[in-house]
Amino acid sequence: MITSKHIAKITALLVCLSLFACVMIVYAAGVNQNKKVMDYESKLFGDEILTIDIRVDENEWQEMLDNAIDKEYISADLVINGESFHTVGIRTKGNSSLSQVVSMDDSDRYSINFKFSYYVKGQTCYGLDTFCINNLMGDNTYMKDYLSYDIMKYIGVETPLMNYASVTVNGEDFGFYLALERYEKSFLDRVYDTSGGQLYSVKTTMGQGEDFTDHITGQDDADRGANGQPGAGGQRRQGNQEMPESDDTGGQLEQLNNQNGGMGAFPMGGMGGRGGGDLVYVDDNISSYRSIFNNAQSQKNSDKDKQRVITAIKNLNEGTNLEQYFDVDEILRYLAAHTVVVNLDSYTSGMAQNYYIYERDGKITVLPWDYGLAFGGFQSDSASDVVNFPIDTPVSGVSMEDRPLINKLLEVPEYKDKYHEYLRQIVDGYFVSGVFAETVMDLDAKINNYVKNDVSAFVTYEEYEASLPVFIELGTLRAQSIDGQLNGTIPSTTDGQNSDKDALIDTSGINLSVLGSMMGGGGRGEGSRGEGGQWEGGFGGMGGMPDRELMEKAMPILQENSGVLNDEIKEQLLEMGLTEEQISQVTEMTSRMPGRNAANQQSKAVSANAMDPTYAVSVFISLILLSGAILFLMRAKKTY
Structure with a gap:
């Protein structure tokens, strides 16, 4: 005792x-x-727009532009927000967008990659080893990439940091860009507190290279375009060298596009399946998965490293040991956000590309990349296709069986329920609450003047302004459709929607081309801006919707009254210059976005904590x- x-x-x-x-x-x-806080988070990707001056030998700069398709590094000094970084490696980047700019006679607005340690070993920019600036081609809103990553972050997906950048070259205006952190060692260190593991950028491959144009021209070893578009008059890569490309590629692309019902120059069933980007298990040969392994971020990875990925793919296809080989919860979050934003230049279409695989100790997660053609900017025939995109068969041009990462996870009831739960959180917390519309308007307030003075823009300032109310309406209707699909009032599969089209959300008031498309600026229709800044004719996309400035003034007034329109508010809106039709449209939109609720005051990533x-x-x-x-x-x- x-x-x-x-x-x-x-x-x-x-x-x-x-x-x-x-x-x-x-x-x-x-x-x-x-999490581990890196200096570059606040210095490069904080609230203030970046200013980047590229100080470079003019002859070397012009040579880089003249041979943009080569993607060869040259040395330059960068002055970022007033601080100098010397001897930085810079090169053009992109595939389809790069090729399209190459083919233009009046533009050299290329996306550019900055690698700080390319010439000076160990050099970083406040701890960041590399980042890029994207030229925003095909996005009249300037926001598709930004909003897609923001939605990903909201639901707890790890994403690159982003900001906007005003770029000059030797002091002369060059353009207004989107700056993105690249997936390399600094990202891994920031997010996972380690530089270990392997990163693979998944790009569709045909033959031995990264291009699909050999499928059209019969040539091999080509750089494959992110959107499948070859460079008109460009060059083809063999190793680090370039070979002449067929001059008739554009015509053959057009012919394939016509044969494929206007859904782009890709046979239904997909280009991506030929290189492993679809994650379908073929065999244990590394060469069967070149879409993955040809684009490893580190060339030091071994065959043993690659075999771990193949083992995971095999288990995925067999539906076994899923949580051992995959970060299932993270991937379900990714799939939910990816489904919401409808980006078909990706794993969910025949392209089977534009995502990263991060493998560490035999376990895989998926990281999002390249959302400039989200919200229907790629292979979308109509606004209805985007708004009503089915949540339970979220693929286009391929079958669910062709995309095992989606099919095998959603076959598990527990995982499907969790996926639906994340969709619900995005719909309620990001769209119904008003975050989406408010973020669009906040970003507009931040970048509007820069867009207005963007000397190399692919679209006019008027096209940018006209796109924003359409963008808000598209997002609002998309959330409304997902809500109906989750509630069972709208079919959630392709077959179900084909059998009951009357149940779908009506999108007849939206002209999708106003937002831009894969073939450049897009949206330039027959309409014109009339009196009072209203779009008339075919271009406005939403009939008589008010312009951006009127929307910014009208929506807060309605939100303060919970979206309810009374005589006093109606009179106030009429005095502002809105017509009764416009008041009705804005009221309907606002009623679906009642404003920030208490949940919005919390961190956007709260669901991930x-x-x-x-x-x-x-x-x-x-x-x-x-x-x-x-x-x-x-x-x-x-x-x-």
Whole structure:
């Protein structure tokens, strides 16, 4: 029996252990809530728009532009927000967008990659090894990439950091761009606190290269375009060299496009399946998955590294050990956000590309990339196709069986329910709450003047302004359709929608081309801007919808009144210059976006903040120790 003289010592020891456990809980909670913070997060991707001056030898710069398709690095100094970085590697980037600019007579607005350690080993930009600036081709809104990543972040998907950048070359205006962190070592260090593991950029491959044009021309070893478009008059790569490309590629693309019902120059069933980007298991040969392994971020990865990916793919196709080989929860979040934004230049179409695989210790997660053609900018025939895109068969031009990453996960009831839960969180928390519309208007307030003065823009300032109300309406209707699909009032599969078209959301008021498309600026129709800044004719996309400035003034007034239109507010809107038809349209839109609710005051990534395992164990141990101390005291007191 424990004597009374030991009770105090034992009790003190248990209490100390409990207090120590509590301290560890607080520490673990702090670690969980505060990821590793890198200097470049605030310095490059903070609230302020970047200013980048590329200081470069003019002859070398012109040579790079003249041979843009080669993607060869040249040396330049960068002045970023007033601070200089010397001897930085810069090169053109992109595939389809690059080729399209090459074919233009009046533009050299290329996307550009900056690699700080290319010439100076170990050099970074505030800890960032590389980032790129995208030329925003095909996006009249300037926001599709940004909003897609923002939705991904909202639901807890790890994404690159992004910001806008005003770019000059030797002090002369060059253009207004979107800046993106690249998936390399600094990203892994920031997000996963390690530079370990393997990163693969999945791009559709035909033959031995990264292009599909050999499928058309009969040539091999080509750079494959992100959207499948070859460079008119461009060059073909063989290793690091270029070979002449067929001059008739454009005509053959057009012919294939016509044969394929206007859905682009890609046979239904997909180009991507030929290189492993579809994640269909073929065999154990590394060469069968060149869409993955030809685009490894590190050339130091071994055959053993690649075999781990193939093992995961094999288990995926067999539906076995899914959680051992895949970060299932992260991928379900990714699939939910990806389904919402309808980006078909991706895994979900015949292209089977534009995503990253991150493999570490045999476990795979998927990282999003290239959303400039989201919201129907690629292979979408109509606004209805985008708005009513089915959530339970979210593929286009291929079968679910052709895309095992989606098919095998959604075959598991538990995973499908979780996927639906994430869709619900996005619909309610990002769209119905008003975050989407408010973010569009906040971004517009931030970038509008830059867009107005964008010297190399692919679209006019008027086209940009006209796109924003259409963009908001498209997003609003998309969320409304997903809500109906989740509730069962709208079919959630392709077959179901084909059988019951009357149940679909009506999108007859939206002209999708106003938002831009894969073949450049897009949206230039027969309409023109009339009196009062209203779009008339075929271009406006939403009939008599008010322009951006009127919308920005009208929507907050309606939101303050919970979307309810009374005589006083109607009179106020009429005095602002809106017509009764426009008031009706804005009221309907606002009623579906009642404004920020309490949930919006929380972090956008709150749904992703699941309890860390270490934190959970600490809580459990602490509770056991505290319970033990209390029981011991009670027993000891009774014995004493």
